[in-house]
């Protein structure tokens with residue numbers, strides 16, 4: 001397997017301490033500057049049709065997650081938490097002209113849906129990162145707030161990812177570029193993860209841990225489930241695989257973290273992945289939580305991130 005990390009693909013970490021000084025959002029594409037216009041097709045935005053610096057120049061926090069409703073609810077929640085004018089209920093979808101993704105802005109917080117899986121989030125990230133670049137944003141923190149399957153931990157636990165790993169438990173994301181395999185690092189910002197963990201400690205009854213997150217290309221066979229339309233392995237093989245994953249430090253499984261970590265790292269974004277676990281995969285495959293429990297679990301990463309953002313903005317007394 002080719003393992004290529006050319007100089008132009010190495011992470012750009014311009015500042016020693018990410019919390020000090022200005023940190024720009026980088027695009028790593030020599031062709032972009034020469035383009036007369038950049039149409040962000042899947043976001044229904046563009047450099048000629050929209051004044052991106054005016055619309056987005058003040059963005060400091062970007063939160064992404066699979067579901068449009070979750071990301072709208074998060075934007076409305078943040079609106080209230082930041083005590084912005086109005087009740088936020090009528091918040092507008094900036095990407096209403098497309099039904100691929102939805103995007104909401106409340107103060108310095110942007111909330112965007114990315115759909116399910118690596119190809120879907122990858123397209124959104126290309127256009128989001130270009131948007132942040134065109135808008136001349138700096139010091140942006142990006143956080144994926146998602147759901148996942150836990151391994152050996154109680155459902156409802158929140159996992160803050162230190163490193164995203166692939167299905168072989170390796171900290172890498174393999175992107176096919178033309179007919180080459182380009183391997184990119186999936187390290188996330190350790191200082192940010194530690195800050196999020198300490199923030200979680202201030203919320204009562206809030207089980208949180210730091211661990212590796214495994215990112216797969218599929219929800220069923222790809223995550224070792226026995227309940228898909230296809231299954232070509234035994235219960236014993238499934239448990240052996242999940243136990244090996246646990247031994248390698250994996251505490252949860254989802255479907256976007258490797259490409260998220262790789263792209264954000266390369267483009268100078270301080271990034272974190274915070275996912276609640278919906279079940280313990282050593283116990284079951286089916287998600288049979290009641291609607292209310294599911295909603296409450298999905299709110300956990302939102303609550304943590306809202307507290308974190310408020311602290312970063314100096315709106316909380318504790319930090």
Ligand SMILES: O=P(O)(O)O[C@H]1O[C@H](CO)[C@@H](O)[C@H]1O
Nearest residue numbers: 065066116117146147254255
């Ligand atoms: O909760 P979200 O953000 O959708 O993410 C997780 O849920 C989906 C599968 O149900 C996958 O996209 C997985 O990564």
Ligand SMILES: O=c1cc[nH]c(=O)[nH]1
Nearest residue numbers: 147148149253254255
């Ligand atoms: O088991 C799970 C639950 C949520 N999301 C996943 O990708 N896997």
